[in-house]
Structure formats: C-alpha cells, structure tokens
Amino acid sequence: DxxxxxxxxxxxxxxxxxxxxxxxxxISGNEYVYWYRQIHSQGPQYIIHGLKNNETNEMASxxxxxxRKSSTLILPHATLRDTAVxxxxxxxxxxxxxxxxxxxTRLQVTL
Amino acid sequence: AAGVIxxxxxxxxxxxxxxxxKCYPIPxxxxxxxxxxxxxQDPQFLISFYEKMQSxxxxxxxxxxxxxxxDYHSELNMSSLELGDSALYFCASSIITELRGGYEQYFGxxxxxxxx
Numbered sequence: 675d676x677x678x679x680x681x682x683x684x685x686x687x688x689x690x691x692x693x694x695x696x697x698x699x700x701i702s703g704n705e706y707v708y709w710y711r712q713i714h715s716q717g718p719q720y721i722i723h724g725l726k727n728n729e730t731n732e733m734a735s736x737x738x739x740x741x742r743k744s745s746t747l748i749l750p751h752a753t754l755r756d757t758a759v760x761x762x763x764x765x766x767x768x769x770x771x772x773x774x775x776x777x778x779t780r781l782q783v784t785l
Numbered sequence: 786a787a788g789v790i791x792x793x794x795x796x797x798x799x800x801x802x803x804x805x806x807k808c809y810p811i812p813x814x815x816x817x818x819x820x821x822x823x824x825x826q827d828p829q830f831l832i833s834f835y836e837k838m839q840s841x842x843x844x845x846x847x848x849x850x851x852x853x854x855x856d857y858h859s860e861l862n863m864s865s866l867e868l869g870d871s872a873l874y875f876c877a878s879s880i881i882t883e884l885r886g887g888y889e890q891y892f893g894x895x896x897x898x899x900x901x
Contacts, residue, residue: 706887710890716894717892718875720890773828773830773890775828
C-alpha cells in the first residue's frame with residue numbers, strides 16, 4: 675500500500691471548516707483513499723473514501739487532486755465532538771484489504 | 786443500526802496465561818479484521834478472514850491464532866501472554882460496497898487487555 679503523509683496536528687475553531695491534507699504521491703491506479711478517525715481510544719470510525727472523483731457524504735467531503743497524489747478531507751462545520759485523530763489511508767480494494775494506519779493528524783477543535 | 790460487538794470489553798490476565806477475544810460482525814458482513822493498538826500507538830493490522838477463510842496476515846505473533854466460524858463471528862486466541870500484549874484489540878467487519886467499490890470497515894468498541 676502507498677505511504678501517506680499528514681501533518682501531526684491541527685487546530686480549528688468550532689463552526690469553521692476543518693481542512694485536513696494528505697499526501698500520497700506513490701498511490702497506484704487501483705488504490706482508494708480512505709479517511710477514518712479515532713476519538714480517544716474508541717474504535718476507529720469510517721468517514722469517507724474515494725478513487726479519483728470528489729466525494730461527499732453527511733460527515734465530510736473528500737477532494738482528490740487530478741493526479742491523485744494528494745487529497746483533502748473537509749469537515750464543513752467542525753464541532754467539539756470532531757476532536758480526534760484523523761487517518762488518511764491508501765488501500766487496494768480486494769478481498770479483506772487491510773488498513774495500514776499511519777500516525778494521522780490530531781485535530782483539536784476549540785471554542 | 787447494529788454494530789460490531791466485541792467481548793469482553795475488559796480483560797485482565799497474568800503473564801503466561803491464555804485469553805480469548807470474541808467478535809460478532811454486523812449482520813450480513815462477510816469479512817472480519819483484527820487490529821492491535823498498544824498504548825500511545827496507532828492501530829496495527831493482525832489478521833483478516835473472508836468467508837471463514839484467512840485472507841491476510843499482518844504482524845501477528847505465532848502465539849496468537851484466530852478463526853472465523855460458520856456464523857461469521859470470529860475469535861482471537863492468545864497464549865503465553867506477555868506484558869507487551871497489553872493493548873486495545875479492535876475487531877472490524879465489512880462487506881463490499883457494490884455500487885462504488887471499496888470496503889468500508891466498521892470497528893467495534895474494542896477489548897482492553899491488561900497483562901500483569
């Protein structure tokens with residue numbers, strides 16, 4: 675699986691958009707970009723994933739650059755409950771594809 | 786909606802003892818994954834099963850074994866426990882998202898194992 679690079683930590687004011695970048699310059703054509711988050715020792719939570727098109731769901735938006743070498747997770751209106759470690763993971767889609775967690779970005783949402 | 790169930794939630798064992806962790810996937814999910822998260826570390830993949838067959842294997846010690854049963858629940862068996870096995874153990878389940886491709890993994894709340 676391709677390696678990802680994320681900032682170690684970020685701050686965001688409550689109510690503002692949180693934009694979390696991820697670099698995955700060695701991504702291959704059959705690899706998806708997944709985003710998960712972990713709120714203090716809870717089980718990681720799936721957020722969103724995409725292959726090459728931008729994606730949006732009720733939680734977030736995922737913007738993938740045209741060359742697929744980087745992506746940005748957008749939480750449109752961050753709340754205190756969004757404080758968590760956010761993991762950007764690149765993974766081949768196949769039978770029981772594992773997730774390889776990197777160090778992630780620790781997002782702190784403040785009042 | 787039904788979620789992944791893990792039992793027990795907390796487990797305390799002594800060195801050299803054995804432990805069994807159980808995972809009940811979301812109904813209709815055919816794939817189960819096990820991850821280990823040590824203190825202050827990120828989750829690390831251990832092993833996965835698809836349709837009751839081992840599918841992938843990560844950095845799982847030889848002292849650990851796992852299987853998936855006919856009802857799709859899975860068990861992680863850990864023997865000769867060491868202090869370093871103290872960690873959170875997460876189980877996740879998935880089913881292929883046929884419309885778009887890609888597998889969303891849904892994680893359970895974890896089992897916190899403490900080895901003393």
